[in-house]
Amino acid sequence: MASARRRKPKILEHEYVPEHRVLSIEEARDLLKRLGVSPLQLPKISVNDPVAKALGAKPGDIIEIVRKSPTGGKVVYYRFVAAYGKS
Amino acid sequence: MPLPSRIPFYKETDVIDKIVFGVLSPDEIRKISRVTVVRGELYEADGTPVSGGLRDPNFGAIEPGERCPVCGNTRETCPGHFGRIELAKPVFIPHYTDYLYKLLQATCRVCGRITLPSEKIEKYRMIYRRLRARWPQLAKVFSERVIAEAAQATKCPHCGAQQYKINYVKPFHFYEHRGSEGPVRLSPEEVQDRVSRTQSEIEILGFHPERARPEHMIASVLIVPPVSVRPSITLETGLRSEDDLTHALAEIVRQNEKLRNIMMTNAPQTMIEDNWYVLQELVAGYIDNELPGARRLTHRRKRTLKTLAQRLKGKEGRLRGNLSGKRVNFSARTVISPDPNISINEVGVPLEVAMTLTVPMKVTPYNIEEARRYVLNGPYKWPGAVYVYKADEGRKYSLKYANREELAKKLKPGDIVERHLINGDIVLFNRQPSLHRMSIMGHIVRVMPGKTFRLNLLVCPPYNADFDGDEMNLHVPQLEEAMAEARELMLVEKHILTPRYGGPIIGGRQDYISGGYILTVKTSFFTREEVSQLLAAAGYEGELPEPAILKPGPYWTGKQIASLFFPDDLLFKGKSKTNAGDLSCPDEFCFHDSYIVIRHGRLLEGVLDKKAIGAEEPNNVLHMIALEYGNEAARRLLDSLYKSFIRVLELRGLTMSVHDIDLPEEARRRVEELIKEYKKRVYELYREYREGRLETIPGRTPEESLEIKIMDTLDELRKEVQTLAANYLDPFNDVFIMARTGARGSEVNISQMAAMLGQQSVRGKRIARGFRNRPLAHFKPSDVEPEAWGFIKGSFRDGLSPTEVFFHAAAGREGLVDTAVKTSQSGYMQRRLINALQDLYVYYDGTVRDSWGNIIQFKYGEDGVDPMRTYHGKAVDVDRLIEKARAMRARGGVKVA
Numbered sequence: 015m016a017s018a019r020r021r022k023p024k025i026l027e028h029e030y031v032p033e034h035r036v037l038s039i040e041e042a043r044d045l046l047k048r049l050g051v052s053p054l055q056l057p058k059i060s061v062n063d064p065v066a067k068a069l070g071a072k073p074g075d076i077i078e079i080v081r082k083s084p085t086g087g088k089v090v091y092y093r094f095v096a097a098y099g100k101s
Numbered sequence: 102m103p104l105p106s107r108i109p110f111y112k113e114t115d116v117i118d119k120i121v122f123g124v125l126s127p128d129e130i131r132k133i134s135r136v137t138v139v140r141g142e143l144y145e146a147d148g149t150p151v152s153g154g155l156r157d158p159n160f161g162a163i164e165p166g167e168r169c170p171v172c173g174n175t176r177e178t179c180p181g182h183f184g185r186i187e188l189a190k191p192v193f194i195p196h197y198t199d200y201l202y203k204l205l206q207a208t209c210r211v212c213g214r215i216t217l218p219s220e221k222i223e224k225y226r227m228i229y230r231r232l233r234a235r236w237p238q239l240a241k242v243f244s245e246r247v248i249a250e251a252a253q254a255t256k257c258p259h260c261g262a263q264q265y266k267i268n269y270v271k272p273f274h275f276y277e278h279r280g281s282e283g284p285v286r287l288s289p290e291e292v293q294d295r296v297s298r299t300q301s302e303i304e305i306l307g308f309h310p311e312r313a314r315p316e317h318m319i320a321s322v323l324i325v326p327p328v329s330v331r332p333s334i335t336l337e338t339g340l341r342s343e344d345d346l347t348h349a350l351a352e353i354v355r356q357n358e359k360l361r362n363i364m365m366t367n368a369p370q371t372m373i374e375d376n377w378y379v380l381q382e383l384v385a386g387y388i389d390n391e392l393p394g395a396r397r398l399t400h401r402r403k404r405t406l407k408t409l410a411q412r413l414k415g416k417e418g419r420l421r422g423n424l425s426g427k428r429v430n431f432s433a434r435t436v437i438s439p440d441p442n443i444s445i446n447e448v449g450v451p452l453e454v455a456m457t458l459t460v461p462m463k464v465t466p467y468n469i470e471e472a473r474r475y476v477l478n479g480p481y482k483w484p485g486a487v488y489v490y491k492a493d494e495g496r497k498y499s500l501k502y503a504n505r506e507e508l509a510k511k512l513k514p515g516d517i518v519e520r521h522l523i524n525g526d527i528v529l530f531n532r533q534p535s536l537h538r539m540s541i542m543g544h545i546v547r548v549m550p551g552k553t554f555r556l557n558l559l560v561c562p563p564y565n566a567d568f569d570g571d572e573m574n575l576h577v578p579q580l581e582e583a584m585a586e587a588r589e590l591m592l593v594e595k596h597i598l599t600p601r602y603g604g605p606i607i608g609g610r611q612d613y614i615s616g617g618y619i620l621t622v623k624t625s626f627f628t629r630e631e632v633s634q635l636l637a638a639a640g641y642e643g644e645l646p647e648p649a650i651l652k653p654g655p656y657w658t659g660k661q662i663a664s665l666f667f668p669d670d671l672l673f674k675g676k677s678k679t680n681a682g683d684l685s686c687p688d689e690f691c692f693h694d695s696y697i698v699i700r701h702g703r704l705l706e707g708v709l710d711k712k713a714i715g716a717e718e719p720n721n722v723l724h725m726i727a728l729e730y731g732n733e734a735a736r737r738l739l740d741s742l743y744k745s746f747i748r749v750l751e752l753r754g755l756t757m758s759v760h761d762i763d764l765p766e767e768a769r770r771r772v773e774e775l776i777k778e779y780k781k782r783v784y785e786l787y788r789e790y791r792e793g794r795l796e797t798i799p800g801r802t803p804e805e806s807l808e809i810k811i812m813d814t815l816d817e818l819r820k821e822v823q824t825l826a827a828n829y830l831d832p833f834n835d836v837f838i839m840a841r842t843g844a845r846g847s848e849v850n851i852s853q854m855a856a857m858l859g860q861q862s863v864r865g866k867r868i869a870r871g872f873r874n875r876p877l878a879h880f881k882p883s884d885v886e887p888e889a890w891g892f893i894k895g896s897f898r899d900g901l902s903p904t905e906v907f908f909h910a911a912a913g914r915e916g917l918v919d920t921a922v923k924t925s926q927s928g929y930m931q932r933r934l935i936n937a938l939q940d941l942y943v944y945y946d947g948t949v950r951d952s953w954g955n956i957i958q959f960k961y962g963e964d965g966v967d968p969m970r971t972y973h974g975k976a977v978d979v980d981r982l983i984e985k986a987r988a989m990r991a992r993g994g995v996k997v998a
């Protein structure tokens with residue numbers, strides 16, 4: 015009987031899951047300043063998204079996603095963690 | 102009471118701050134309306150409008166010269182005024198019933214409170230408010246959940262009243278299941294009574310407690326729009342024909358008065374109910390005459406009336422028909438025809454069109470003489486003018502009637518002359534369907550005799566135009582700003598490269614390709630006279646180069662001619678379209694002249710065909726010129742060299758006859774043999790199948806495997822016949838030249854003409870439908886002959902047998918159906934994509950955002966690259982850069998002018 019807390023967040027290591035990372039408060043502030051947007055103007059991700067859960071992200075966090083793209087090589091994307099979505 | 106002469110209904114300085122949508126209350130309707138309609142008739146016997154009828158003068162002035170009794174304006178300025186019908190009994194308004202149903206379910210039938218404990222209501226209220234501020238979509242979902250929870254209650258927590266299940270049957274029936282009593286219908290009156298008791302807490306359910314009161318969602322007073330909304334038309338017979346809305350309203354008024362009378366005579370309850378329900382149907386139909394399950398309002402039992410919803414809905418409705426797309430002035434439409442002699446930037450405009458469309462021309466001290474000439478010429482002599490606006494008099498004169506000499510004399514700077522379209526004007530030219538931005542481009546006017554718009558052939562690809570009867574639209578910008586935008590942003594030459602994939606979309610097709618090949622192929626030599634003709638067609642005015650050959654006489658190559666038009670340091674290397682099959686070579690050491698090498702602007706080897714000068718062929722010579730030397734350089738090339746491609750065909754001639762697809766006897770015999778051989782293979786497959794020896798394809802039944810193998814075999818046969826035909830035909834016959842250069846047709850087409858059509862298919866299968874076990878009665882059931890299942894061994898040259906014609910037609914029809922289906926489906930997809938994406942744009946910081954500034958992409962296309970300025974998607978072509986650097990060094994590192 016493995017407890018949920020002890021289970022390793024394996025999905026983050028999966029090949030098809032791009033690199034996800036929760037930004038620190040300073041990084042988040044710099045990002046918002048650089049883009050000139052409020053957090054709500056960023057694309058969103060549900061707290062209940064498996065990746066957000068695996069990272070332990072909380073509503074209000076900003077997640078940085080580094081993806082591989084056929085056109086742009088390494089591409090950085092950001093998502094604001096929102097408190098909605100099916101759990 | 103004295104009426105003011107004019108009540109302005111808006112002030113120019115007023116700014117719309119916000120618009121509030123809500124449901125009108127009876128009191129508001131009474132306040133707005135100027136007349137109560139009580140009579141169904143429209144006119145008295147003498148033709149005057151009935152007072153208290155649907156054409157009461159208080160609805161606003163409509164006749165010329167009439168003064169509005171309400172606002173004092175004439176028809177030009179009276180905005181029209183609303184009226185009302187006081188309904189004898191309230192009725193449901195369609196489209197609101199769904200909201201009422203929710204409310205009935207979630208609130209108490211006695212006290213009107215939401216059937217949840219008070220604490221819960223307060224808690225939900227807080228949650229709802231927070232959600233609405235941040236996640237409006239989520240707030241809606243939340244409301245649904247609250248409704249579902251409250252609907253479960255069997256007893257009101259506030260007053261203790263028992264709650265019953267409510268059932269809604271579309272369109273206007275609410276039933277309450279009161280246990281033993283069975284279902285009881287709730288009349289609009291009862292529903293209105295119940296929902297009017299609800300309190301401000303219904304905001305949790307998604308209602309605005311003040312602006313959208315649920316009791317107002319049931320009509321007790323019906324608002325009647327002014328006559329200007331439902332104008333009548335007078336037919337030639339002098340009879341008046343009223344608008345559908347007026348007809349619908351008249352029926353409502355008549356039924357309403359009837360119901361009121363019945364109620365006053367204390368008639369039986371069922372009679373009241375019946376007439377009440379008729380009124381309900383009429384009101385519903387007046388609002389939406391296409392309600393499912395409801396009766397349609399008709400005109401004399403025939404035509405269904407077009408009522409309010411029908412005016413707005415659909416393609417011809419107000420939104421899609423009049424707001425998203427509307428008819429405009431200063432536009433023209435006619436058939437298009439080709440003109441290879443004008444510039445790609447131009448459009449030939451018929452004189453008649455040029456004398457109908459006008460451009461406002463502001464008179465200045467510098468153009469006043471020109472303006473006078475236009476005025477003197479008047480509307481019927483080109484170039485003339487149609488109207489003159491005298492700024493000092495503030496008046497507009499029509500030159501059809503005015504004294505033109507006098508007007509020309511008193512013309513002053515500041516006046517505006519609406520002159521004819523003249524050469525050099527900028528216009529927008531469009532062909533539907535407008536699928537990409539190149540479907541509307543700016544053209545320079547060239548006025549011509551004739552009745553068609555003339556179009557350079559090189560701009561056919563972006564418009565997808567041909568000349569089999571296509572029509573196009575032309576629009577004349579009326580403001581300097583619009584004209585400047587058209588010239589600077591929309592001009593044809595600015596769209597040689599497409600933003601879709603970065604490649605030339607304007608360029609040669611068909612004869613231009615064959616011509617480019619004929620001109621530059623190494624067997625072509627031209628005399629001084631021919632060279633002069635070719636260069637004259639291209640508008641070349643420089644010196645003739647040295648002839649390539651001096652004995653037996655001076656001869657020039659086509660490559661020399663083409664080289665005259667390239668930029669001096671143009672560098673290009675690449676395969677031509679002819680570099681394929683037996684004539685293919687990987688590099689510049691090509692014996693067949695099918696590898697293009699251009700160095701220092703000289704065409705050294707290779708032919709100019711589709712892969713050099715063609716449209717929609719990325720990374721070709723034309724693309725490199727447009728990309729590296731600019732749109733104008735590319736346009737100059739298209740307007741000069743390309744004309745000699747056409748001219749060379751006129752010198753040499755390019756045509757085809759049946760003899761171009763004649764195969765020698767030997768070839769025909771070999772085709773026969775091939776067919777025999779492959780048919781044997783097919784029989785063998787059948788035998789293997791019958792004997793159970795046939796290898797089954799994984800995931801397929803034996804029958805399917807057999808079918809697939811037969812089709813593969815016959816396809817192999819087609820390929821063999823194709824190579825055979827290609828080998829026997831003269832590669833320099835005109836049909837073959839067209840196929841090889843990519844001008845028109847392919848080897849498949851040629852082999853189908855010369856040798857054999859091959860297997861015909863419907864939905865990717867051999868043709869099998871028709872009779873039992875055979876497609877046609879001409880064959881035995883379950884025939885093993887491929888001919889029985891749509892295999893055609895005949896050719897177009899020899900003609901098809903009747904059964905072959907049938908199979909060919911069956912396969913041909915599939916193509917037609919496919920295109921019809923595909924265009925309608927992709928059209929709908931296009932509409933939805935445009936609606937979803939139209940407000941997105943690239944910010945100056947490279948992000949893609951919507952109109953609220955929400956970020957969609959952090960970098961446009963993930964790489965921030967504009968495809969239009971790339972080498973077919975690649976931002977940098979390193980190989981090409983190295984090649985260019987080498988070439989430059991070979992010339993001593995200096996860019997040669």
Ligand SMILES: [Mg+2]
Nearest residue numbers: 567568569571
């Ligand atoms: Mg056509």
Ligand SMILES: [Zn+2]
Nearest residue numbers: 161169172179
């Ligand atoms: Zn008025």
Ligand SMILES: [Zn+2]
Nearest residue numbers: 209212257260
């Ligand atoms: Zn109650």
Ligand SMILES: [Zn+2]
Nearest residue numbers: 686691692693
């Ligand atoms: Zn070669």
